[in-house]
Amino acid sequence: MQRLANAGAWEWTAADDALSCSEPALRLLGLPPGPCTADEALARIPSDDRRRVEDAVQRALDTGCAYALDHRIKLPDGAVRVLRHQGAPRFSPNGAAIGLAGALQDVTPLRAAEAASHRSQQMLAGMLKISPEAIVVADSQARIILFSAGAEAMFGYSAEEALGRSVEDLMPARFRARHQQAVYRFASGTRPSLRMHERAE
Numbered sequence: 001m002q003r004l005a006n007a008g009a010w011e012w013t014a015a016d017d018a019l020s021c022s023e024p025a026l027r028l029l030g031l032p033p034g035p036c037t038a039d040e041a042l043a044r045i046p047s048d049d050r051r052r053v054e055d056a057v058q059r060a061l062d063t064g065c066a067y068a069l070d071h072r073i074k075l076p077d078g079a080v081r082v083l084r085h086q087g088a089p090r091f092s093p094n095g096a097a098i099g100l101a102g103a104l105q106d107v108t109p110l111r112a113a114e115a116a117s118h119r120s121q122q123m124l125a126g127m128l129k130i131s132p133e134a135i136v137v138a139d140s141q142a143r144i145i146l147f148s149a150g151a152e153a154m155f156g157y158s159a160e161e162a163l164g165r166s167v168e169d170l171m172p173a174r175f176r177a178r179h180q181q182a183v184y185r186f187a188s189g190t191r192p193s194l195r196m197h198e199r200a201e
Contacts, residue, residue: 007105030075082108138167
């Protein structure tokens with residue numbers, strides 16, 4: 001299951017600095033099978049990320065609270081991946097923190113997709129600010145999420161005023177019921193989109 005999820009479990013004991021990792025966790029860390037230490041694992045983390053990990057671990061031991069963060073890992077072949085790192089303190093019967101246990105997951109594809117989506121959104125937002133065309137994008141609840149400069153000129157709302165409003169606020173009252181019916185029919189159908197000339201009854 002861990003391999004399928006590209007994730008692995010680990011457990012660290014403070015007294016002897018022993019780090020016990022599942023085989024998937026060792027693979028994600030770029031470490032060979034067998035025993036290892038926390039220092040060996042930390043050595044795989046670039047220095048600027050390593051400090052964040054060390055700080056999170058120390059806070060967990062000091063406060064007894066779990067932590068979660070993303071950090072990079074540099075593998076022996078030079079590849080750099082992004083891991084989601086979660087940990088929680090382990091306690092002795094008298095309540096003292098004696099170590100940590102947690103999990104690692106490779107989130108490189110997810111973070112790359114998020115970064116690409118952010119770049120696309122930034123590009124689209126820049127285009128909308130200068131577009132003379134009236135472009136209005138609404139979500140599944142008919143709330144406006146994108147509003148171009150051309151739409152500002154046509155409808156008389158600034159983008160700040162329009163965002164979050166119902167798209168039906170832009171329509172004359174006599175057309176709103178018809179629009180609701182058209183949206184319902186489209187949502188109930190199987191077509192992914194309609195051309196503009198197909199939207200009129």
